[in-house]
Amino acid sequence: MGDRVLTLRELNRTTLARQLLLERASLPVSAVIERLVGLQAQQPRAPYIGLWTRLRDFRRDDLARLIEDRAVVKATLMRATLHLCTAEDYLLLRATLQPMLTQALEVVIRGRGEGLDSAELVAAAQRFIAERPRTFAEITTMLTDLLPGGDPGAMRYTVRTHLPLIQVPIDRGWSYPGNPRFTLAEAWLGRPLPTEDHLRELIFRYLAAFGPATATDIQTWSGLAKLKPVIDRLKPDLVSYRDERGRELFDLPDMPLPAADTPAPERFLPEYDNLLLSHQDRTRVVAAAHRARVFLPGLRVSATFLVDGFVGGGWAIERAKQAATLVMTPFEPLTKQSRDALVEEADRLVRFVEADARTFAVRFAA
Secondary structure: OOOOEEOHHHHHHHHHHHOOOOOOEOOOHHHHHHHOOOEEOOOOOHHHHHHHOOEOOOOHHHHHHHHHOOOEEEEEOHHHOEEEEEHHHHHHHHHHHHHHHHHHHHHHHOOOOOOOOHHHHHHHHHHHHHHOOEEHHHHHHHHHHHOOOOOHHHHHHHHHHHOOEEEEOOOOOOOOOOOOEEEEHHHHHOOOOOOOOOHHHHHHHHHHHHOOEOHHHHHHHHOOOOOHHHHHHHHHHOEEEEEOOOOEEEEOOOOOOOOOOOOOOOEEEOOOOHHHOOOOOHHHOOOHHHHHHHEEHHHEEOOEEEEOOEEEEEEEEEEEOOEEEEEEEEOOOOOHHHHHHHHHHHHHHHHHHOOOOOEEEEEEOO
16 A cells, blocks of 8 residues: 555645546546546536636537537436437447446345346347437337236336447437437447457546546446456556545556645636545545535536535526526635636636527625
8 A cells, every 4th residue: 555645635636637627628528528538417518618618719519510520429328317428438448337337226126026038138128229219208108018028127127228229319408308219229330339348447537537446436437346356456456545534545646746835726616527526535625514505406406616626515507588597506605716717717707608699697605
């Protein structure tokens, strides 16, 4: 175990640097998506905002074009949740994550899926979707017609976790509608999905994006279980530190570790941003006192803003006809400097998100 102890602020600044949140980057959009190992995408606009806050001069078309060209796709990946990732990463990582998807299914259908033949359901759905892209409402209807006594939710989740599917984009808005259609990944990408396991690369990619981190952190991010023996085998290729609680942290060699006093500018994060979801101990970015205001019932995660590198409040946009207002709700009193910086950043963000509005405003909640 390494002797160096990394303080909470050192971990905070290091994670922000790797997440491109200390300084906006001038990089190709696809390179940033790969660096971040995907962007959480339960909400269609979230990846766009996540890139806007990390890149200089990011435009909506910069991402929309990659989606239209099938270079970037939206699919179920880490933690069995929707992510936007490059097509190359989807091909590389999908098979590695299948054990996690299988386990997620077992948890969800426990007590609900007796008598279901997973292979039969997946094969039927594959034939059905091969005809043309389908919504999950259509897929559910087909499955319940096939097995009238089956649990619709269990059957639907079986297909979602065991049949590699890609969401079909549209050519307007935020690229994906509220009720999307799905198609077979192999058909969309024009290539068969590899079956090889790339767990070593998955772990290394995580550490490059979110490290230094514990084995439990890597499990939390990926959803994969029992990774400690795997990481133990990888130790000769890793470096280790300790946090202030004495836990062992792993990292790639020669990765920079910014100082605790490195300035961290105010930044806005979308709902479900991976910065907030990729560690078991989330205090490196969210104070324990604010946890309940960030991680909401129903597994929802608030849109937030950062002050001095940590979550300092939430935000939302109110739209009334042609007027758009971004409203910030601080969790603690703010300095005038932070308020001014947030107002400037918020004004740019509301104009990006609500580009078709005629008037724009920002304010702090009373």
